[in-house]
Each structure stands twice: as structure tokens, then as C-alpha cells.
Amino acid sequence: MKNRLRVLRAERDWSQADLAQRLEVSRQSVNAIETGKFDPSLPLAFKLARLFETTIEAIFSDKK
Amino acid sequence: MSCTNNNPAARRYCKRLAVTLLIYALSLVLAIGIFLRCHPTGILAYALAVLPALPLIGLLAIFGLYLAEEKDEFQRFIGVQSMLWGIGGTLAVTTVWGFLESFVHIRHLNPSLDSVIFWIFVGISIPLLLARYR
Amino acid sequence: MVCSIKSPAQRRYMIRMWIMVALCVLLSVVAALVFRLCHPHDPHGVLSYLVAVLPALPVIGALIYTGVYLAEEKDEFQRYLLVQSLLGGTGGILAVLTAWGNMEDIANAPHMDLIYVYPLFWIFAGISNVIVKVKYR
Numbered sequence: 001m002k003n004r005l006r007v008l009r010a011e012r013d014w015s016q017a018d019l020a021q022r023l024e025v026s027r028q029s030v031n032a033i034e035t036g037k038f039d040p041s042l043p044l045a046f047k048l049a050r051l052f053e054t055t056i057e058a059i060f061s062d063k064k
Numbered sequence: 065m066s067c068t069n070n071n072p073a074a075r076r077y078c079k080r081l082a083v084t085l086l087i088y089a090l091s092l093v094l095a096i097g098i099f100l101r102c103h104p105t106g107i108l109a110y111a112l113a114v115l116p117a118l119p120l121i122g123l124l125a126i127f128g129l130y131l132a133e134e135k136d137e138f139q140r141f142i143g144v145q146s147m148l149w150g151i152g153g154t155l156a157v158t159t160v161w162g163f164l165e166s167f168v169h170i171r172h173l174n175p176s177l178d179s180v181i182f183w184i185f186v187g188i189s190i191p192l193l194l195a196r197y198r
Numbered sequence: 199m200v201c202s203i204k205s206p207a208q209r210r211y212m213i214r215m216w217i218m219v220a221l222c223v224l225l226s227v228v229a230a231l232v233f234r235l236c237h238p239h240d241p242h243g244v245l246s247y248l249v250a251v252l253p254a255l256p257v258i259g260a261l262i263y264t265g266v267y268l269a270e271e272k273d274e275f276q277r278y279l280l281v282q283s284l285l286g287g288t289g290g291i292l293a294v295l296t297a298w299g300n301m302e303d304i305a306n307a308p309h310m311d312l313i314y315v316y317p318l319f320w321i322f323a324g325i326s327n328v329i330v331k332v333k334y335r
Binding site (some may be wrong): 095096099109110112113114115116117120121124125128144147148150151152154155156158159160161162163164165166167168170172173174175176177178179182 | 226229230233242246247249250251252253254257258261264265268281284285287288289291292293294295296297298299300301302303304305306307309310311312313314315316319
């Protein structure tokens with residue numbers, strides 16, 4: 001699913017590894033979600049939204 | 065995932081299943097017939113023997129395609145879980161039987177029966193898995 | 199997942215699996231020795247069956263630990279990677295078993311030793327793991 005994770009990361013100057021550590025997942029997982037090849041579950045999506053202090057819809061977009 | 069479903073992925077799965085089982089029956093008759101008549105040996109014999117196995121292997125591919133095409137993620141989830149329980153059960157039974165064969169020389173188990181065992185475990189696990197979500 | 203451990207759950211899983219491998223080898227040797235040295239009078243007695251099944255117990259343990267890992271692992275993508283590998287392993291091993299079984303039946307191929315099914319399964323799972331990882335690079 002398309003998402004703005006890369007932009008949001010860049011705004012805070014976080015690497016994928018930094019984000020992975022904050023989410024308690026592997027860097028591989030962050031990369032898979034960021035590139036749109038893997039959709040996170042609801043709990044993980046909520047975690048992301050809280051981490052970036054925004055809503056899930058502001059991060060992810062299911063419009064083709 | 066039943067065949068009376070309105071779900072297009074499930075319907076396609078059932079159609080492919082029926083076709084494959086038909087091909088399997090035909091190829092089995094063909095292979096055994098040729099064997100009894102021509103008595104081939106060596107590589108030709110092996111190749112002929114593998115022929116009926118191909119549709120059976122196709123069954124797995126069909127189920128895999130179903131899992132990939134199914135849009136309902138819960139059905140997909142149940143499907144994947146049931147396959148994992150299927151292979152878990154199969155590996156357990158096979159390994160125990162293998163050691164019994166080696167040490168106490170019980171009847172040899174034909175490896176293709178393992179596929180049957182696999183699908184039995186898959187079949188058993190599906191209602192058990194669904195029961196958790198009733 | 200073989201080369202780099204990405205979570206504490208994975209570390210636990212690796213350690214447990216290697217312990218099971220060691221136990222299986224050890225118990226196989228023990229069982230083989232028992233059968234060679236003791237020459238049980240009744241090869242189909244309960245005790246013989248119990249000794250014969252001993253090496254299979256760590257294998258069942260390994261299967262259980264795989265399930266435990268899938269339940270413990272918090273990282274859903276790592277869970278997904280393992281599941282894909284296991285499914286690939288399933289496809290591979292069932293294909294081989296079906297083909298070989300037919301060859302045994304119809305073409306009188308030599309009997310396949312069922313003990314090697316589980317290691318062969320992991321070989322196919324390993325191949326699938328590589329393919330899946332390439333897909334998500």
C-alpha cells in the first residue's frame with residue numbers, strides 16, 4: 001500500500017533502522033512496509049500513527 | 065471455501081480441482097495400462113511413473129493459487145494456518161514412521177501416502193481453526 | 199533468517215532448534231546401539247517401539263518450537279517470511295514425495311528412507327526463504 005513513511009522519516013531525520021528500533025521490529029520489516037510490498041497489521045499501523053503523531057489515513061493511502 | 069460459495073476465487077478453485085482430479089484418474093489408468101502392456105524399464109519407467117504424480121502435485125499448486133487469489137484475508141489466514149498444521153502433522157507422522165521402519169522394520173510407508181496424510185490433517189484442522197472464531 | 203538473528207524470539211528459536219538437532223543425532227545413535235547390542239527378543243514389543251521412537255521426539259519438539267516461535271515473534275514481517283518459507287518447503291517436499299511414491303509403486307524405485315523427509319523439507323524451506331527475501335529486497 002502506498003504510504004508517506006519515507007517523507008515522515010526524513011522530516012525527523014530517522015533512518016529505517018531508527019524507525020525499526022522505535023517500532024520494535026526489524027529494519028527489513030520497515031523497508032517492506034515503506035516500499036509498499038507489505039501491509040502492516042492494524043496494531044502496527046496504529047503504532048506508526050502514534051509514533052508520527054498523526055492518523056493512519058495520513059500515512060497510508062489505498063487509492064490506486 | 066466450500067464449493068457452493070459465491071466467492072469467485074473459491075469457485076475457480078473448485079473447477080480446477082475437478083479438472084485436475086479427472087486428469088489424475090486418466091493419467092493413472094494410462095500409466096498403469098502402458099506398464100502392463102509394454103513393461104518399460106530404466107528412465108522411461110521412472111518418467112512414466114511420475115506422470116500420474118504431476119496432477120497430484122498440481123493439486124498443491126491449485127491450492128496455492130487459491131490462497132494467492134483469495135481476496136478475503138480471513139479465509140486466506142485460515143487456509144495458510146491449515147496448511148501449516150497439515151505439514152506439521154505430516155512431518156511428525158512421517159518421521160516417527162521412518163524411525164520405526166529403520167529400527168523395528170514395520171511395513172514400509174509409500175511416500176505418496178504422505179500427500180494423503182497431509183490433506184487429511186489440513187481437512188481436520190480447518191473446522192478446528194474456525195471453531196476458535198465462532 | 200539463517201545468517202542474521204533479527205529478534206530475541208529468533209535467537210531463542212535458533213538455540214532451541216540446534217538443541218533438538220543435537221538430541222536427535224544423540225538419540226539416533228543411542229537407539230541404534232541399543233538395537234545392535236541388545237538384540238531384543240521381541241522386535242515388535244512395546245519397549246522396542248519406544249526405543250525406536252526416541253529419536254523422533256526431538257523432531258516433534260522442533261515442530262512444536264517452530265509453532266512457538268510463530269506465536270512469540272512480535273515482528274509480523276519476520277513471521278510472514280517464515281510462513282512463506284514453510285509453505286514453499288511444504289510444496290517442495292510434497293512434490294518429491296508424491297513423485298517418488300509413484301515411482302516406487304509403478305516403476306519399482308528403491309524405497310525412500312522417511313527419516314530424511316524432515317531435513318529435505320528444511321532444504322526446500324531454505325530455498326524458498328532465499329527466493330522470498332530477494333522479492334522483498
